[in-house]
Structure formats: structure tokens, C-alpha cells
Amino acid sequence: MREPAARADLLVPADRLRARLEALLSAWTRPDHAARTAEAMVEADLMGIDSHGITLVPLYADLVRDGRIAREPEIRVVHAFGAVATIDGGGGFGHAPSVEAMDLAIEKARAFGIGAVAVRGSNHYGAAGVYALRAARAGLIGLSTSAVHLPSIVPVFGREPRLGTNPIAFAAPGARGAPFLLDIATSTIAIGKLKLAARAGARLPEGWAVDTAGNPQHDPNQALADRLMTPLGGTRAMGGHKGYGLAAMVEILSTLLPGASYAPLRAADAQRYDVGHFHLAIHPEAFRPRGGFGEDLDAFLACLRETAPAAGHERVLAPGDPEHAIRATRSREGIPVPRVLADQIGAIARGWDIDFRLDDPAE
Amino acid sequence: MREPAARADLLVPADRLRARLEALLSAWTRPDHAARTAEAMVEADLMGIDSHGITLVPLYADLVRDGRIAREPEIRVVHAFGAVATIDGGGGFGHAPSVEAMDLAIEKARAFGIGAVAVRGSNHYGAAGVYALRAARAGLIGLSTSAVHLPSIVPVFGREPRLGTNPIAFAAPGARGAPFLLDIATSTIAIGKLKLAARAGARLPEGWAVDTAGNPQHDPNQALADRLMTPLGGTRAMGGHKGYGLAAMVEILSTLLPGASYAPLRAADAQRYDVGHFHLAIHPEAFRPRGGFGEDLDAFLACLRETAPAAGHERVLAPGDPEHAIRATRSREGIPVPRVLADQIGAIARGWDIDFRLDDPAE
Numbered sequence: 001m002r003e004p005a006a007r008a009d010l011l012v013p014a015d016r017l018r019a020r021l022e023a024l025l026s027a028w029t030r031p032d033h034a035a036r037t038a039e040a041m042v043e044a045d046l047m048g049i050d051s052h053g054i055t056l057v058p059l060y061a062d063l064v065r066d067g068r069i070a071r072e073p074e075i076r077v078v079h080a081f082g083a084v085a086t087i088d089g090g091g092g093f094g095h096a097p098s099v100e101a102m103d104l105a106i107e108k109a110r111a112f113g114i115g116a117v118a119v120r121g122s123n124h125y126g127a128a129g130v131y132a133l134r135a136a137r138a139g140l141i142g143l144s145t146s147a148v149h150l151p152s153i154v155p156v157f158g159r160e161p162r163l164g165t166n167p168i169a170f171a172a173p174g175a176r177g178a179p180f181l182l183d184i185a186t187s188t189i190a191i192g193k194l195k196l197a198a199r200a201g202a203r204l205p206e207g208w209a210v211d212t213a214g215n216p217q218h219d220p221n222q223a224l225a226d227r228l229m230t231p232l233g234g235t236r237a238m239g240g241h242k243g244y245g246l247a248a249m250v251e252i253l254s255t256l257l258p259g260a261s262y263a264p265l266r267a268a269d270a271q272r273y274d275v276g277h278f279h280l281a282i283h284p285e286a287f288r289p290r291g292g293f294g295e296d297l298d299a300f301l302a303c304l305r306e307t308a309p310a311a312g313h314e315r316v317l318a319p320g321d322p323e324h325a326i327r328a329t330r331s332r333e334g335i336p337v338p339r340v341l342a343d344q345i346g347a348i349a350r351g352w353d354i355d356f357r358l359d360d361p362a363e
Numbered sequence: 364m365r366e367p368a369a370r371a372d373l374l375v376p377a378d379r380l381r382a383r384l385e386a387l388l389s390a391w392t393r394p395d396h397a398a399r400t401a402e403a404m405v406e407a408d409l410m411g412i413d414s415h416g417i418t419l420v421p422l423y424a425d426l427v428r429d430g431r432i433a434r435e436p437e438i439r440v441v442h443a444f445g446a447v448a449t450i451d452g453g454g455g456f457g458h459a460p461s462v463e464a465m466d467l468a469i470e471k472a473r474a475f476g477i478g479a480v481a482v483r484g485s486n487h488y489g490a491a492g493v494y495a496l497r498a499a500r501a502g503l504i505g506l507s508t509s510a511v512h513l514p515s516i517v518p519v520f521g522r523e524p525r526l527g528t529n530p531i532a533f534a535a536p537g538a539r540g541a542p543f544l545l546d547i548a549t550s551t552i553a554i555g556k557l558k559l560a561a562r563a564g565a566r567l568p569e570g571w572a573v574d575t576a577g578n579p580q581h582d583p584n585q586a587l588a589d590r591l592m593t594p595l596g597g598t599r600a601m602g603g604h605k606g607y608g609l610a611a612m613v614e615i616l617s618t619l620l621p622g623a624s625y626a627p628l629r630a631a632d633a634q635r636y637d638v639g640h641f642h643l644a645i646h647p648e649a650f651r652p653r654g655g656f657g658e659d660l661d662a663f664l665a666c667l668r669e670t671a672p673a674a675g676h677e678r679v680l681a682p683g684d685p686e687h688a689i690r691a692t693r694s695r696e697g698i699p700v701p702r703v704l705a706d707q708i709g710a711i712a713r714g715w716d717i718d719f720r721l722d723d724p725a726e
Contacts, residue, residue, distance in 0.1 A: 081649040084476030113447030158670035182608035214673020245545035245682040286444040307521035310577020319608040
């Protein structure tokens with residue numbers, strides 16, 4: 001979670017950021033994968049999903065250094081049957097096989113009304129919303145879910161992590177308005193909120209994280225060290241069993257369906273994480289051949305926005321509104337990149353003999 | 364939310380309850396629909412989803428009396444395209460068209476790997492989990508969602524209801540073990556919890572409901588009167604925007620996809636609620652032709668159950684475990700029915716010249 005552009009941030013045009021990122025990623029993977037990965041990462045940054053954009057470069061650098069990422073992956077459709085398929089990502093970054101998977105799901109949805117493609121042999125795929133939106137921009141409903149290589153969600157009444165922050169993204173196209181977009185982790189909060197609380201010296205509310213005995217964790221620094229997050233809902237009284245079930249549903253679709261590795265049962269000496277994803281596309285016109293879905297979606301979102309606001313609030317937003325607003329601003333003004341992050345990535349890039357200067361070359 | 368069998372409850376064998384219910388429903392709808400509706404309702408009661416079983420008979424009686432339910436509905440597949448279809452429920456109870464929709468989705472998933480059937484022109488369909496489990500018992504993954512005719516969820520930062528408690532159910536089959544089952548409303552809590560709190564004179568925690576200004580509602584009686592529920596997560600700090608988005612996702616799939624009526628925009632003089640549902644089936648073997656999905660699911664659920672429990676808790680449950688345990692007990696011992704409910708339904712039944720005696724005829 002990064003704050004809005006601060007004085008010390010660089011403001012980098014999306015095209016420049018994408019080009020620099022693609023150059024760096026080309027040192028780590030095939031050029032075609034580097035292009036798709038850079039595109040997906042910058043798309044996340046454009047929408048304000050800062051936790052899943054270029055912030056991840058240092059993590060990705062570690063994965064490459066440790067041999068966790070295949071450098072020359074082959075993406076293969078290993079099974080195809082009717083409206084579904086399974087793709088093997090070949091152990092590379094998760095973005096390229098996910099773009100391919102969603103595009104195949106869209107193609108199948110155009111032919112059969114619905115299409116689903118699951119991915120195994122993959123890795124971190126960035127922001128789930130990028131793939132769901134890809135379907136919505138093609139005029140279809142999109143759903144994308146992913147497992148995560150490191151478990152951090154603790155089941156209700158437990159004290160050990162058993163599920164990743166397992167995201168769900170869902171997008172649907174309007175006729176004239178911007179698409180509906182939901183892009184959430186199935187944990188109560190993102191790790192980034194713990195970092196903000198630690199920086200502010202704040203006490204964590206009950207229901208964000210637990211300690212190693214399974215009791216509420218109030219210390220943000222200890223929460224960051226333990227990474228024992230609650231599922232959405234937080235406590236049982238607030239519906240934590242619902243978030244737990246949703247995180248498990250994501251694991252079933254993303255890991256068990258394509259036959260990827262469920263992290264807690266992964267072989268201890270496995271070099272690759274074998275992460276899985278699930279991508280679904282639905283063609284509204286197959287259900288309503290006379291049309292009307294997009295118009296109904298516009299009216300639905302308008303009705304949500306017209307909800308009378310609670311005391312102290314100016315207005316109610318429809319899911320996706322914040323992302324679309326940030327995207328409009330950043331497309332115009334550039335993507336804010338903290339200087340400390342730019343410097344950190346610059347240093348990583350120099351180690352690979354890549355130029356990663358983000359400031360205007362003409363300046 | 365009904366307590367475990369209390370001394371004053373009747374314990375009614377499922378077969379008897381189903382037969383009595385079918386007789387009563389036959390006074391209200393076609394015999395074939397009455398049978399399917401009774402079966403779905405008793406299945407909910409067997410699993411302990413008491414809020415969606417025979418507890419609903421008084422509500423259904425009101426809907427019939429008010430002409431909200433078509434008495435001789437025709438269920439029609441109005442569109443079919445590849446792996447998807449749209450069904451019109453003809454304005455009757457939601458259970459029969461939903462059984463038909465899920466069965467058609469299963470058939471399509473066997474042919475195409477995945478199948479989806481949306482329903483419009485329907486009404487309350489009982490427990491979403493009944494339909495998802497129907498797919499799991501056939502060896503497939505099932506997902507079922509439904510809209511609700513009366514909005515009660517208030518968008519984050521709002522003070523008016525814009526979404527129903529919009530349930531999501533998801534089930535997946537094991538190889539030897541019981542299926543995974545998630546069956547949740549996308550509100551933080553069920554209405555039944557407000558009733559329990561009112562009876563106990565308890566103060567509601569922040570994040571269960573809001574008042575007409577959008578502030579936290581602590582009075583359970585006022586919360587029952589206003590029915591302004593929070594989405595899962597409760598407050599913005601606890602992830603309420605996630606539950607809001609999930610409830611909206613359910614509305615898109617259940618209402619907008621089949622072209623049913625979005626309740627806040629429904630014509631004020633509409634006699635029928637025109638509720639919509641969405642049913643999805645996924646064939647695991649289409650993704651993994653060499654098998655292994657069921658075995659992996661068993662191992663996954665076992666791993667969740669083996670999570671070390673938090674201080675003060677005996678063990679961690681996998682989603683579906685409580686329902687399966689209650690089902691085993693109630694199949695053996697009977698379904699607990701509070702005498703006050705039995706009497707209430709008995710009186711309704713007498714008004715339709717139907718015998719609804721739940722105690723053992725031989726006693």
C-alpha cells in the first residue's frame with residue numbers, strides 16, 4: 001500500500017516505466033515473457049495496485065537469484081477438453097502463462113459461452129485484477145484466482161498458516177461506463193497495512209493478525225515477523241470462517257484443479273514452487289442473446305454510486321471506481337515511484353548490466 | 364440460527380418431514396415442484412442450515428398468500444448456447460428451477476468440462492449449498508449464487524441497502540472423504556444472529572449492522588427493525604469493501620447475467636420479484652485426465668484439519684465439516700423442530716386443509 005504521490009516520488013510515464021522494466025526482465029527471462037510481465041506489472045501500478053507492480057522487482061530478483069524462476073520456460077497447453085484447458089507455465093514468472101490462459105478462456109467463452117483455463121508450474125502472477133480486466137475489456141466477464149507460494153492465512157481457531165493470501169479478481173464490462181472490478185486478497189488486510197502500522201507505531205486492531213498461540217496480535221512489527229494473517233472477517237464472530245472458506249475455495253480452483261503444489265504439502269527440497277492459477281471467462285451474450293447486459297451493469301453501478309452516504313462520508317463508490325480514477329490520473333501525470341524504490345531497483349539492475357534510469361533522459 | 368436440539372424440540376425423521384412438507388407445498392404449487400422444494404428444504408435442515416429449511420414455511424405462506432409466487436409455473440430453457448443456458452423459473456419457488464439448472468450445468472460440464480446455467484423469473488431458492496453439493500455428489504465442483512428479493516446489505520460508506528445477503532456456495536468432491544462445502548451469505552452475519560442477540564439482550568459489536576445514518580448499530584432490536592446489514596468484513600478497516608464487492612459480484616452473476624430484476628430498480632408495482640440465480644459445474648477430470656483431484660482434495664482438507672489449534676480451541680475444522688457432522692447425527696436421530704414452529708406451520712397447513720402432524724403417528 002503506497003501513499004498518493006509524495007514530494008519525494010518520481011512521476012514516471014507508464015511507457016517509460018514499461019520499457020525500463022522490460023529491459024530488466026529480459027535479463028531474467030525470454031524477451032516475449034519479459035514484455036508480458038512488464039505490461040502486467042505496469043498495468044497494476046497504473047490502477048494504484050502498488051503492492052503488485054514494480055514494488056515486486058526486489059522480490060523477483062531474489063527468486064531469480066535463488067533459481068526459483070525458470071529462465072527459459074516453455075508454456076504448454078498440456079490438456080484441452082471442450083471449453084477448458086490446463087496450461088503448464090514451465091516454471092517461469094506467472095504473468096505470461098496467465099495472459100495466455102485468460103486469452104484462451106476468452107476464445108473458449110466466445111465458442112461455448114464460458115471458458116476456463118487453469119495453470120500449474122507457475123509463480124507469482126502479480127495483480128489478479130489485470131487478468132479479470134483483460135476479459136472485461138474484451139466484452140466478457142472475467143474471474144481470476146491464484147494460490148501463493150508462501151502460506152500466511154491461519155484457519156479460524158488455528159495458529160499455523162495453511163493458505164496464501166489467495167486473491168480473487170472479478171470484472172464485468174459495461175455498455176458505456178467503465179467495467180466493474182473487484183480485486184481482493186482473501187486475508188482481512190494486505191501485508192502493506194502492517195508495514196504502514198509499524199511505521200506509524202500503531203497498535204493493530206483485533207482481527208488483523210494472530211500470534212504464535214493463535215491469540216490476537218497487536219504489535220505490527222511482530223505481525224510482520226510472524227506473517228500469521230487472519231482470513232477476511234478476522235474473528236469467528238465477524239465471519240472469519242467465511243474468509244477462510246473463500247481462501248480455501250481459491251486454493252481448490254488454483255492449485256488442486258490444475259494439479260499444482262499445495263504449499264504446505266510441497267516437497268521440502270523442491271526447487272520450484274509450482275504455483276497454480278485459475279482463469280474463467282463468461283460471455284454475457286450467450287445468456288442474453290438480445291443484449292442488455294452492459295446497459296444493466298451501467299445502471300447497477302450507477303445505483304450503487306447513488307446510495308445515500310453515511311454521516312461523515314461524501315459518497316459511495318462502486319467496486320472498481322478507485323482503480324479507474326487512479327488509472328486516469330496516472331495515465332496523464334505518470335506513475336509515482338518512491339526514490340528509495342527507484343534506487344533499490346537501479347542497484348539491482350546495475351548488477352545485471354541493465355540501465356534502469358527512471359528520470360526523463362532529456363532532463 | 365437454531366440452537367442444537369433442545370428438550371422442547373420434536374425430533375422428526377427426515378423422511379417424515381419431507382413427506383409432510385411435500386403435502387403442504389402441493390397445496391401451493393405443482394406436485395413435481397413441491398417434491399423438489401421439499402427435498403431441498405429438508406436437505407438444508409439435515410445439514411444444520413436451519414435458517415433455510417422448514418423455518419421458511421411461514422415466509423413462503425405469506426408469499427403465496429400475496430400472489431408473489433406463481434402457482435402453476437412453467438420452467439423453460441429460454442436460451443442454450445454451447446456450455447451455458449438461461450432458464451426462466453416461471454415465477455414459482457426457486458428450488459425446482461435451481462435443481463434443473465444445476466443438473467443441466469452438470470450435464471454440460473460432462474460434455475465441455477464446464478457448464479453454467481443462470482436462472483431468472485425465480486424466487487427464494489433456500490440454501491445455496493444444496494445446489495453446490497448436488498454437483499459435488501455427482502463428482503464435479505459446484506458453485507451456486509443467488510440474489511435476494513429484499514436488499515439488506517449497505518455498501519461501505521453508505522446508509523441505504525443496495526444488495527441482498529447474496530449467498531455464495533462452493534462444493535468440491537473428495538476421493539474417499541466428504542466433499543468440501545462453503546455456504547455463506549456475503550453479509551457479515553445472518554439475520555438469525557440479530558435475533559439471538561435480541562433474545563439475550565446483548566449489545567451488537569461494531570461491524571454487524573448500521574443505523575439509518577450509517578453509523579454502527581448496537582441495538583439488536585433496532586437492527587432487526589431496520590435490516591441494514593454490513594457486508595462481510597464489517598467496517599472498511601476490517602475489509603468491508605471486500606464483502607461489498609463479493610455481494611455485488613453475486614448480483615452480477617445471478618441477476619444481470621440472466622436478465623432478472625435488480626431489486627432496487629424493480630418496478631414498484633411488479634407483482635413478481637423476478638429473482639435470479641447462477642449455477643456453475645466444473646469437471647475436474649477435464650483439467651486432470653489422469654485423475655488425482657479427489658485424492659488431492661482429501662489431502663488438502665486433512666492438512667487444514669491438522670492445523671495446530673489456537674489456545675483454548677480443541678481443533679481446526681475444514682469447511683463443510685460442521686454440516687457433514689450434523690447431517691450424520693440428524694440422519695440417525697431426526698431433525699429437531701421447535702414445537703412453536705411446528706405449531707405455527709400446523710396452523711398454516713390447517714388453513715389449506717393439509718395435515719402437518721410431525722409427531723410419530725404410532726405414538
